[in-house]
Amino acid sequence: MKTKEQQEAEFRSFAIAQRESLRRYAYLLCGDWYEADDIVQKALTKMFAAWRRVEPGGAPAYVRKIVTNVYISHRRLGWVRRERSSADLPxxxxxxxxxxxxxxxxxxxxxxxxxxxxxxxxxxxxxxxxxxxxxxxxxxxxxxxxxxxxxxxxxxxxxxxxxxxxxxxx
The missing domain is CATH 1.10.10.10 (Winged helix-like DNA-binding domain superfamily/Winged helix DNA-binding domain)
Structure with a gap:
């Protein structure tokens, strides 16, 4: 059985390795880099809470599922639909x-x-x-x-x- 410190070190390595990829994925979902950062942060927090139950080989797919779910929940909240930058202009x-x-x-x-x-x-x-x-x-x-x-x-x-x-x- 791994110690708490070993599990935290494994998660930290995983999060560092996956963060940029998850951020790009979240950006493609929401179209806003700041919101993408929020989504990834929430997803990694949820992933950390479940880390000891996650199979190492399935961790990337599992965290992507969490990012997708967090994004969909953000869209269900009215406050996320705010004014967008000029990048949305024709x-x-x-x-x-x-x-x-x-x-x-x-x-x-x-x-x-x-x-x-x-x-x-x-x-x-x-x-x-x-x-x-x-x-x-x-x-x-x-x-x-x-x-x-x-x-x-x-x-x-x-x-x-x-x-x-x-x-x-x-």
């Missing part, structure tokens, strides 16, 4: 070297407009490259739900990205 389509960055910002803005579960499903499936089964495990739902949320989310994302950009008034 991006004009111009030919310039910065275009790839602009497209990425446009995709993140469109992702931010999706419902929480659809967004989480798309990020897990296509950014984190999880299988349908792994996504279902991470989200705590059935594979059918993952498939339907993926289809609905992709359809909505396509609609959001193909809408004409509203020209700015001068």
């Amino acid at each position: 991006v004009q389509r111009l030919e310039r070297p910065q275009e790839a960055v602009d497209v990425r910002l446009e995709v993140v803005a469109a992702l931010n407009r999706l419902p929480a579960r659809q967004r989480a499903t798309l990020v897990l499936r296509y950014w984190e490259q999880l299988s349908v089964d792994e996504t279902a495990t991470a989200m705590g739902c059935s594979t059918g739900t993952v498939k339907s949320q993926s289809a609905k989310g992709l359809r909505k994302l396509k609609d959001l990205l193909t809408d004409p950009v509203i020209p700015a008034r001068v």
Whole structure:
């Protein structure tokens, strides 16, 4: 049996190794770096409380599931829906070297407009490259739900990205 100090050292190593990856994942879910930091902090706190019960090989998937659940809970709280930065403004389509960055910002803005579960499903499936089964495990739902949320989310994302950009008034 491991001592409390050994368990804390193992968790600390795990948290340091996973933090940046979890932060990027949380950002893709919520679209805000500060909120992503809050989500990761809450998830790691919950993970620490359960650390002695977690299988070492399953820890990354388990903490990703916690991040997903914390994100979805944040979305259910009204106070999280606050004013967003100017990154959510429509991006004009111009030919310039910065275009790839602009497209990425446009995709993140469109992702931010999706419902929480659809967004989480798309990020897990296509950014984190999880299988349908792994996504279902991470989200705590059935594979059918993952498939339907993926289809609905992709359809909505396509609609959001193909809408004409509203020209700015001068």
